[in-house]
Amino acid sequence: MKAWEIGPRNGGGGGVESLRMVERDAPQPRPGEVLVRVTAAGLNYRDLMILRGHYGNDLPETRIPLTDGVGVVEALGEGVSGFAAGDRVVAANFVDWDPQGPFGFHIFGRDVGVTMDGWLAERIVLPAKAMVKLPDAVSDRTAATLAVVAGTVWHAMIAFGNAGSADLSGKLVLAQGTGGVAVYALQLAKALGAEFAITSSSDDKLARARDLGADFTVNYRERPDWGTALMEATGGRGADIVVDTLGFGEFAQTLEATGVEGRIGTLGALSGSPQDTADFAQGPVLGKNITIKGITSGHRGMFEEALAAMAAHGVETLVDAEFGFEDAPDAYRHLEAGAHMGKVMVRVAD
Template sequence: MKAWEIGEQTGIDVLRQVERDDPIAGPGEIVVKVTAAGLNYRDLMMVRGLYGSDHPDNRIPLTDGVGVIETLGDGVEGLAIGDRVAAQNFLPWLDDGGFGFHVFGQDVGITADGWLAEKIKLPASAAIKLPDSISDETAATLAVVACTVWHAMVAFGGAAPGKLVLAQGTGGVSIFALQLAKAIGAEFAITSSSEEKLAKAREMGADYTINYRDTDDWAAALLEATGGRGADVVVDTIGFGEMAQTMAATAVEGRIGTVGALSGTPQDAATFSQGAMLGKNITLKGITSGHRGMFEAALKVVAEHDIEMLIDRSFAFDEAKAAYEHLESGAHMGKVMIRVS
């Protein structure tokens, strides 16, 4: 089969296309013929050598993908050849009680081979059969954002009708948070430096849009727009480098699920004082994606509300480097996808 490997992790240029032996399904495993795969920011960090360490240069990248089951290993039940499937990124994390450091040992595209290949081998326990109403484009770009957003916004944040959700930027996480929030009846606020992207967000249902390039104190702008209310739930994609403003934009008794570090790196020192957190009785939680059950819950809402992921651009398999470069440019809104077969 054809596949891409991460190479020496010094940048996009060292990504390489190779020929590999087809994977073989062992007991309890399946082999999936890949249809399409999606990129996340962590995939970009991975090829730069900034996401963990000691990854072999022949690791196949990409955490998100969709495909059709080609072979079944011994003992696999509940799945059939021809089923269209996706999977959560932490393969062993199946439910609320299953998280531990062990899940990082089977993280798709990071510590386990990912979807940027013509075929992928998965444990059958992680494979989720997809309803026909969910398109390949949505399924191929959904796993990481669905698990992450459901965990931060719903399971932890408690988003519901009458609650105001905030997400920063217009990447895949924030746009899916917008779509999911509106589907469950919550209000939504979003920030961006692009008026064009904010206009698109309003078309998609955003109730409050803030241009942080025009308004340095975007937290104050949100408070003014909401009559001093602030956000009940924050899906924080920018991290500790801007946490002071995020805290300021958060309502009393608000919840912040921090999922990314677009303002710097996850090692950045916090920019807020403990007093800001105590004064509003804010709860802050680190969110490391989510488990299979969270993915299934998100998929149910996606199917019931006919949600289609916003695909900024789709690339051919041979154009994988160009897809990474497009993500790196920051010009995208929503997701970047690669068609495999």
Template sequence: MKVWEIGGRTGIEGLRMAERTDPVAGLGEICLRVTATGLNHRDLMVLRGDYGRDLPPHRIPLSDGVGVVEAVGEDVSQFQVGDRVIAPHFVNWIDGPYNYAIFAADLGVTADGWLAEKITLPASAAIRLPTEVDEQTAASLAVVAGTVWHAMVAFGAVEPGELVLAQGTGGVSIFALQLAKALGAEFAITSSSEEKLARAKEMGADYVINYRDRPDWAAAMLEQTEGRGADVVVDTLGFPALGETVAATAVNGRIGTLGALSGTPQATASASQGAMIGKNITIKGLASGSRAMTAAAVAVVAKHGIRNPVDRKFSFGDAPDAFHHLESGSHFGKILIRMD
């Protein structure tokens, strides 16, 4: 079978295609024929050497994908050939609280990921997809579903009528928009593109802020909301922009910080302690979500007919072009790689 490998972690140019023998489903495993995969910012960070330490050059990237079961291993009874499945990228985090051990089996980082014609997964991690979840949503669902559910529901405990804020119009923010509306919340979103903001508005965003026109985007949001801050923030910007994020957050607000689009994961916080204490804000760092969180989000996706918008689709052989498109930051929603 054909696979892509991360190579020397010199960036996108380090990606290389390779041939491997087909995987075999072992004890407690299922073997999948991959049908499509989705890109996330963390995948780009892996190629640049900014995420994960001492990764071998033969590591297969990508944390997101969908596949069809081709074979089941010994002691697997919950799946059968032909089932469509996804899985959280932390395949050992089934339920319960977070712990460091989950990083030992992180798809696309410490374990081989989805950018291959076939893969094996622990059956305990896999989630059978309802027929209501379409293929392109499935391919780009697991990472955003688990992460956003963790931020907005498991931690944020969002209630109908509360205001959720997400920054940018990448996959996480757009899924957060759709999930928030399905759960009865209001939604605010930022972007530097009027076209993207218009699309977000069409999808149900209640407040849209152009941070290029208004670098003081927190003040702009408060103007639109008549002083109302966000009750829950799905924070994709990270610590360099935390001061502005705190300014946009309501009293007793909850900030789930999960991205570093405004800098790097090593950046220092720009918010003052006084601002956080004065508003009694709770901030939690989030490392994606468990299988249970992902499955809960999938159920809402199926019930409400949520569809991940796809910006562009690339063929398996054009995987480097897909990464370049992600790197450009020009996308709205998800970027897919489909098997040839």
């Protein structure tokens, strides 16, 4: 089979140029595993970080990347039940995060596309316990981009942000930027009855966000005090739920944009890095009685709930660009350029 590997990263970050296509023997499923013919795969920002040497420690140059993907079951390992050849499937990226068990550092031991081979290949073997049958109403094009974003957003916006209720009626949700996480949060939140606020430096992207249903939009280049701008636009109300993709580099503005009793699920660091020192004072947290939680993706149960909600409400993710399998490096470059809105996808097979 054909596969892409992350390649040599020169002791640090090799960048997109380190990617290499190789021929491998097709993997075979061991007990408890499933062999999947890959249809398509999706990119996340962390896939760029892996190539730069900023995500994952001591990864082998033979690692097959990409955490997001969709495919069709070809063969079952011994002891696997609940799946059959021909089933369309996706998989949660943290294999060992049991929906009924506690969160712990152990989950990072098997992370698809990072500490185990990912979806950028013609075949992939996955542990059955991580896999989810795809609802008929969810297309391959949408499913290819979901593993990371769906569980993460459901965790931040529903499991934490709305105390587990998928009814967002009367809530105002905020996400920053127009990348895959923010746009997916917009689409899902609107389907579940919320009002939505979003930020961008591009008026064109903000116009597209309004077309997708955004109720409040702020250009943060025109208004560096975008948190204050959102407060003005909402008459002092602010966001009830924040899906925070910016991190501590902009956290003072995030707090400003958050309303009384608001909940902030912080999951990204697009304004800097996860090592950044916080730029905010304690006063707004206390004064508004704000709750803040770090979000590390989501477990398989959260992914399943997100898929069910998408199927019920007809949510199709916004895919900015689709690339052929041979052109996978161009997909990375498109993501790296930062001009996309929504997700970037690689079509592996028909």
